[in-house]
Amino acid sequence: MYNILLIGNGAREHVIAETVKRSRHEINLFSCMKSNNPGIASLSEKVMLGSYSNLEDICGFAKENNIDFAIIGPEDPLNNGVVDALLKEHIPSVGPTKSCARLETSKMFTRDLLDKYNIPGNARFRVFSALDGIPEFIAELDGIVLKPDGLTGGKGVMVQGDHFRTREEAMDKCCDILEEHESVIVEEKFDGEEFSLQCLCDGTTVVATPPVQDHKRRFVEDKGPNTGGMGSYSMEDHLLPFMTEKDVVAGLEITQKVADAIRKETGEEYKGIMYGGFIITKDGVKLLEYNARFGDPEAMNTLPLLKTDFVDVCRAIIEGKLSGLTIECEKKATVCKYIVPKGYGLPKDHPDAKSTSARIAVDSVEDVNLYYSSVDKRDDGLYMTTSRAIGVVGIADNLEDAEKKAEQAIASIQGPVDHRPDIGTKKLIKKRIEHMEKIRG
Ligand SMILES: Nc1ncnc2c1ncn2[C@@H]1O[C@H](COP(=O)(O)OP(=O)(O)O)[C@@H](O)[C@H]1O
Ligand SMILES: [Mg+2]
Structure with missing residues (x-):
């Protein structure tokens, strides 16, 4: 039996919670959230609501409940040093220490690290204060x-x-x-197609999960302002339609070198997720940035495919035993589309900008995975609260069917919601392939 602490309150943490609960081990899940996520709460023995900077309360909650290990979802608690604080109480985490988390929290640290250790894929850059x-x-x-x-x-x-x-x-x-x-980092602009490669790292061994492509722009055809991510897809062959096996290997090799460099640089082992944001250019795979956690939405594409027991994966990360574990994902395609309030991401003076908090009905949704993000469960139903509301994930043998499943489910959701119908469609994929062909020449 394991007592596991999960920190975070978004759809990423909802899918982490679900994946933890799929374990063959008996699991008691304890959650620390800054606002209540009804999906996570329903999977938890006990919930603590509070700020991610209140390390004393988080450690107190962990000790009270005899936590075996913690999983840190978002970047803020990593940046606040929650992993270091828990370690002082002898509680290990899936998630890097504050020093190692600089991989995400300081883009300067990462660019300098690649430079210093001669790791390929860096941009021409300089830092100015x-x-x-x-x-x-x-x-x-x-x-x-x-x-x-x-x-x-x-x-x-x-x-x-x-x-x-x-x-x-x-x-x-x-x-x-x-x-x-x-300071500001000034760097060269790359042209190419982006992919997210979420890797697991135990300090030494790095293992990649299937690559995913995210869609940051608010509206169809990549128009409008950047958002936290409107949706993402992955393919049954664990590649993306515009990439080759070589590109994944390049991303993994860079990440392996970064894991080794960070150990030399900090004297600490990076334990957790190293999520590289890469771009395929005419000169090969280049690094845009690292995140020190799973992606949101990308976690919703990959974790449901994981065949290996996730609790075993977490333990292997903590104990430095990833090399002894075979990590397998189902050969399926996934399409994740975020349901957002109509007003999400719009300028404040836009007529639709006010419709961010409203009731939605999801009762008749079938054949997809639903992950709650910014929603509030009240006596009279489910309410959206200003930000991305629900991640809808279709999973199938091919992309077309996965996309159809997601769309069918979304059609049955009632309320003033919006989403990006183009994510995972043939038309958008074709555009990505053509862009890449043009770049490769
Ligand atoms: N060197 C670059 N060349 C081209 N586009 C870039 C570059 N760096 C970042 N971008 C674009 O900006 C987006 C956000 O940058 P990123 O480094 O991922 O920071 P963050 O996710 O913290 O905003 C990327 O997804 C990419 O579209
Ligand atoms: Mg990014």
């Missing part, structure tokens, strides 16, 4: 990307062509970033 020298450096770049150092909830990166056009405008953006952040 003042404007001096930036004009000279951006004059050398064909395309520019600006990144604040530190966590920005996925809303800090500025890409030429999307957020600014000219070099002069880039300077203005650098000014803005440096007003709020210690």
Whole structure:
């Protein structure tokens, strides 16, 4: 029997909770959430509601309930040092220490690490804490990307062509970033197709799970503002339609080298998820960033496919025994589409922007996996609360059927909701393939 603490309150943690509960071991799940997720709560013995920065309460809750190990879902508690605090109480975690989590929390740390250890896939970059020298450096770049150092909830990166056009405008953006952040990373802009590779790491061994493609833009055809992610898909052959086996291997090799480098650099073993955001360019696979946790939505694509007992996987990560475990995922395609309030991601003065909190009915939804995110269960039903509400995941032998399943389920959801009907469709996939063909030449 295991007492497991899960930290986090989103759809990613809902699918983690479900995957933990599928274990053949007897599991008591204890959850620490900053707001109540009814899906996670229904799978938990006990729930603690509180801030992810209140480490004393989290450790108290863990000790009270004789927790064997913790699983950390989101980046904020990692950044707050929850893993280090739990370790002091002799409670191990699936999730890196604060120092190792810099892989996500400091994009400067990661770019420097790749540089120092000669790891392939890095961008041309420089870090600036003042404007001096930036004009000279951006004059050398064909395309520019600006990144604040530190966590920005996925809303800090500025890409030429999307957020600014000219070099002069880039300077203005650098000014803005440096007003709020210690430093700005100026890097070359890549052109290509992106994929997420969520790898498991026990400090030494790195194992990849099937690659996934996420869709950040709010509206169909990748229009509108960036969001936390509107949905994602994965394929039955564990590749993506625009990629080759070589590309996955390249992403895995970079991640393996990063795991080794981080051990040398920090003297600590990285235990948890190393999720690389990669882009396939004409010069091969390049690294955009790492996250120190599963992706949201990507966790909803991969965890339901996991055939290996997830609790065994967690224990192997903690005990450094991943090399002795065969990790298998079902050869199925998955399509995840987020149900969001109609007003999600719209500017505040937009007429639809107000319709973010409303009741929805999901009772007649069939043949898909549903994961709750920002929803509130009240006596009279389920309410959305401003952000992404529910992840709907269709799983089938091929992408077309998986997409159909997701759409059919979404059609039966009632309320002022929206989603991206194009995710996982032939038309959008064709666009991705053509883009990649053009780049590869
Ligand atoms: N060097 C780059 N070249 C091209 N696009 C980039 C580059 N870096 C980031 N991007 C784009 O910006 C998005 C967000 O950047 P990322 O580094 O993933 O930061 P975050 O997820 O923290 O916002 C990426 O998904 C990608 O679309
Ligand atoms: Mg990213």
